Amino acid sequence: MSTASTTLTITRPDDWHLHLRDEAAMQSVVPYTARQFARAIVMPNLRPPVTMAAQAAHYRERILAAVPAGTSFQPLMTLYLTDNTPVDEIKRAKDAGVVALKLYPAGATTNSDAGVTDIAKTYKTLEAMQKEGLLLLVHGEVTDPAIDVFDREAVFIDRVMTPLRRDMPELKVVFEHITTKEAAQYVAGADKYTAATLTPQHLLYNRNAIFTGGLRPHYYCLPVLKREEHRLALIQAATSGSTKFFLGTDSAPHASQLKENSVCGAGCFTALSALELYAEAFEAMGALDRFEAFASFNGADFYGLPRNTGTVTLAKQEWTLPEAVPFGDAQLKPLRGGESLSWRLL
Numbered sequence: 001m002s003t004a005s006t007t008l009t010i011t012r013p014d015d016w017h018l019h020l021r022d023e024a025a026m027q028s029v030v031p032y033t034a035r036q037f038a039r040a041i042v043m044p045n046l047r048p049p050v051t052m053a054a055q056a057a058h059y060r061e062r063i064l065a066a067v068p069a070g071t072s073f074q075p076l077m078t079l080y081l082t083d084n085t086p087v088d089e090i091k092r093a094k095d096a097g098v099v100a101l102k103l104y105p106a107g108a109t110t111n112s113d114a115g116v117t118d119i120a121k122t123y124k125t126l127e128a129m130q131k132e133g134l135l136l137l138v139h140g141e142v143t144d145p146a147i148d149v150f151d152r153e154a155v156f157i158d159r160v161m162t163p164l165r166r167d168m169p170e171l172k173v174v175f176e177h178i179t180t181k182e183a184a185q186y187v188a189g190a191d192k193y194t195a196a197t198l199t200p201q202h203l204l205y206n207r208n209a210i211f212t213g214g215l216r217p218h219y220y221c222l223p224v225l226k227r228e229e230h231r232l233a234l235i236q237a238a239t240s241g242s243t244k245f246f247l248g249t250d251s252a253p254h255a256s257q258l259k260e261n262s263v264c265g266a267g268c269f270t271a272l273s274a275l276e277l278y279a280e281a282f283e284a285m286g287a288l289d290r291f292e293a294f295a296s297f298n299g300a301d302f303y304g305l306p307r308n309t310g311t312v313t314l315a316k317q318e319w320t321l322p323e324a325v326p327f328g329d330a331q332l333k334p335l336r337g338g339e340s341l342s343w344r345l346l
């Protein structure tokens with residue numbers, strides 16, 4: 001990393017948690033990520049979900065066809081784990097270049113209806129993944145309606161993570177988009193097979209952001225933003241120098257008419273300005289010297305993939321994020337749209 005007074009140059013980063021959707025909507029958002037990141041872990045929660053290796057291979061082709069000419073971008077594919085994922089699909093997935101499977105507890109988040117109802121049902125498949133070296137990516141929230149929505153991540157640690165780690169000790173697990181001090185502590189204290197991704201919104205905002213001056217749908221994602229004490233624990237984890245924490249935007253585009261609706265879909269769109277948002281969070285902690293490892297090294301090392309070559313440069317330069325951008329034949333409103341950002345990717 002090098003910093004002149006007004007620029008920050010780092011090795012090309014990767015996004016280890018991304019939603020691209022499909023068809024025209026996907027074609028609208030791929031260029032934003034391809035501009036910011038060399039690679040991205042592409043989430044499989046399409047309708048219908050990407051459950052088989054052959055579907056993932058076709059989805060990758062559609063994504064690659066949407067990458068602007070002259071830009072190098074590599075989508076890293078995942079499968080959607082279900083109660084019925086066949087054990088022998090794991091070998092086919094590995095051969096097709098799939099790097100991970102995603103665990104959505106059924107009903108926990110956007111397009112998770114086909115998710116896992118009981119993790120014990122997937123153990124044979126998880127054993128095959130452990131053997132083949134595929135990672136398990138986890139949306140870590142219980143779905144028990146008796147549990148308060150703000151407590152669902154912490155309860156997930158006790159009910160699912162701890163038993164899973166005990167039963168599948170050498171399966172590499174990424175606790176995705178963590179939002180609580182409990183999850184940050186759990187991952188920091190876990191062994192080398194456990195890591196976590198952090199989103200820009202959870203590093204920058206607490207739950208007040210959802211309610212400031214009215215209900216703000218573009219700040220609503222899952223797991224939902226938490227109290228300030230949790231945000232502080234997350235930014236401390238991200239800037240601690242621990243290699244277990246890395247960048248995963250969870251950029252999750254939803255058409256604006258579905259966000260600004262009586263029932264608002266969960267997800268924040270950040271791909272347009274992800275590095276800028278993270279740089280702001282790291283700068284506020286006086287930790288820009290730790291940004292490169294978080295954005296460009298820790299994730300690749302955990303996944304066992306080579307680090308990127310080449311660099312990107314951010315400048316300390318104020319600019320205004322567009323309020324809305326096209327999204328297929330709809331519109332998409334970025335988090336912080338219409339407001340100013342202090343860093344700009346050159």
Ligand SMILES: NC(=O)N[C@@H](CC(=O)O)C(=O)O
Pocket residue numbers: 019045109110111139220221222223250252253266267268
């Ligand atoms: N994070 C979100 O709020 N939404 C994601 C799903 C997910 O990552 O849980 C989406 O696909 O929209």
Ligand SMILES: [Zn+2]
Pocket residue numbers: 109139176177222223
């Ligand atoms: Zn999720």
Ligand SMILES: [Zn+2]
Pocket residue numbers: 017018019043250252
């Ligand atoms: Zn996500």
